[in-house]
Amino acid sequence: MLKIDRQELIKQILKKDGSILISDISQQLDCSSETIRRDLLELEKQGFAKKIYGGAYIPNEYDKSVPVSLRNTFFNEEKTQMAHCVLDFIKDGDTIFLDASSTCRRIAEVLIQVRRHITIITNSIDIINSYHMDADEHLICLGGFWNANNRAFQGIQTLSDVNNYTANKAFISCPSVELEFGLTDNSQEAAAIRRSMLEHSRENFLVVDHTKFNSHSDFVISDVSKIDTIVTDCKVSDEWDIFCKNNEINVCYEPKN
Secondary structure, three states, X not given: OOHHHHHXXXXXXXXXXXXXXXXXXXXXXXXXXXXXXXXXXXXXHOXXXXXXXXXXXXXXXOEOOOOHHHHOXXXXXXXXXXXXXXXXXXXXXXXXXXXXXXXXXXXXXXXXXXXXXXXXXXXXXXXXXXXXXXXXXXXEEOOOEEEOOOOEEEOHHHHHHHXXXXXXXXXXXXOEEEOOOEEEEOEXXXXXXXXXXXXXXXXXXXXXXXXXXXXXXXXXXXXHHHOOEEEOOOOOOHXXXXXXXXXXXXXXXXXXX
């Protein structure tokens, strides 16, 4: 298949579905993953799509967040590892915020397995749907406008709902974290919700894999110094290690048990 024909097919699939996985499209078009990566890089240069790890998507004009359908396929082993690290910090009786990230969804799935007696406050429909009627957890769903891209409720009503609660601990993830601008997000509304969760929690946890460090997104969530513990999947760089020690930020990348 000629490159121009292959790229036109990729465009048609992106227009129809909004996002693609490299593994799926390479099988569908019977070509190598590397070929598809080069095609996606060219389409990104043309401004047609945004290439990310493992795939690509067409960003919304006002919300550049990666679709949750793609995020749920990334770094699954690492997310499970981080979720087990998080378990060490969650005790019976806690009230916790969980944001609408795929990372926090994995935390919720692991919490279901261990049956902690806690209260979970979230705007994620996938986290809510993960629980059964006989679950030991109490669930509080934050309302608002439905965002299908993130499979979450967002907007003024969601922020108002967050402001009505306080939590022992907040667990959030984000697309990017850097020393200069702190935690940043691709969506202004998602950034506002995460910021509010941090402001209404007594102890704050950032749960991100190694690819999120020293990258950048458009909307500021919070300064890194507002975080008490960073949970990640491997050792941080020397630069980050020094920063965290100077700011008394705990770093966890291995479960204690």
